[in-house]
Amino acid sequence: MSDSKQAREAGGETGLLPTTSHQILRPFYPLSKPSKGGDLTRVDGRSGQAAGQLIYLSGRVLxxxxxxxxxxxxxxxxxxxxxxxxHPNDDNPAPLDPCFEGFAVVETDSDGAYRLKTIKPGAYPAGPGRIRPSHIHFEVFGKRERFVTQMYFAGDPHHEQDPWLQSSIKQETIVMPIIGPVAGMEPEAGRVNFDIVLMNG
Ligand SMILES: [Fe+2]
Known part of the structure; x- marks a missing residue:
C-alpha cells in the first residue's frame, strides 16, 4: 500500500488527515538567523556542544x-x-548557552521528510505564576500555505496550565513523545517524530 493511501485510510471517514493544530508565532521569533543547517547543537567557530538532552527530531510535511x-x-x-x-526581548534571567543559538532552517525532501538535531528546550516563565512547557516553534512554508505551530513533549507537568497549548482542540497533533535511545547515536539521545499536516500543502 502506498504511503498516501495508508495516510488517507488513517484519516477516517473523510479520507483526509487531521490538520496539525495552529499555534501563535510570538514573542521570540528570531531577529537574526545565523544557522542554516539542521544541527542546532553546534555553533560555527565554537568547539563545544549545546547543553541538554539531545533530540533527533524528524517527520514529514503532508x-x-x-x-x-x-x-x-x-x-x-x-x-x-x-x-x-x-533574543533581546527575552528577560528570563536563565543563562544563555554559548553553544546554542536556537534557530535552524531546513527543507523537506522529495518524500516531504525533514530532519533536525537539537536539544530539549527548558520550560520558562511567562508571567506571574505561569510556566510555559518545553516546546519548539515551527514555521512551514508550503507551496500554498504558510503555517505556524509549536511542538510540545508528552508528559510535561506544565501542559495543563499552559493557555497556548490548552487553546488547541487537537493537542494530539502537537504533543509528541520522546522515543529513545536512538540506535547508533549518543546513548542519552532521544528521538521525536513530528509530522505536520497542512490544510492545502
Ligand atoms: Fe516559545
Whole structure:
C-alpha cells in the first residue's frame, strides 16, 4: 500500500488527515538567523556542544490527502536547555548557552521528510505564576500555505496550565513523545517524530 493511501485510510471517514493544530508565532521569533543547517547543537567557530538532552527530531510535511509537501522550507526556533531564548526581548534571567543559538532552517525532501538535531528546550516563565512547557516553534512554508505551530513533549507537568497549548482542540497533533535511545547515536539521545499536516500543502 502506498504511503498516501495508508495516510488517507488513517484519516477516517473523510479520507483526509487531521490538520496539525495552529499555534501563535510570538514573542521570540528570531531577529537574526545565523544557522542554516539542521544541527542546532553546534555553533560555527565554537568547539563545544549545546547543553541538554539531545533530540533527533524528524517527520514529514503532508497535505490532508497524505501527499508529501516537497521542498517546503521549515524554520524552527526554541529556548536553550535553561529556558532562555537567544533574543533581546527575552528577560528570563536563565543563562544563555554559548553553544546554542536556537534557530535552524531546513527543507523537506522529495518524500516531504525533514530532519533536525537539537536539544530539549527548558520550560520558562511567562508571567506571574505561569510556566510555559518545553516546546519548539515551527514555521512551514508550503507551496500554498504558510503555517505556524509549536511542538510540545508528552508528559510535561506544565501542559495543563499552559493557555497556548490548552487553546488547541487537537493537542494530539502537537504533543509528541520522546522515543529513545536512538540506535547508533549518543546513548542519552532521544528521538521525536513530528509530522505536520497542512490544510492545502
Ligand atoms: Fe516559545
Amino acid at each position: 497535505d490532508r490527502t497524505g501527499a508529501p509537501a516537497r521542498n517546503a522550507k521549515i524554520e524552527i526556533w526554541q529556548a536553550n536547555s535553561h529556558g532562555r531564548y537567544t
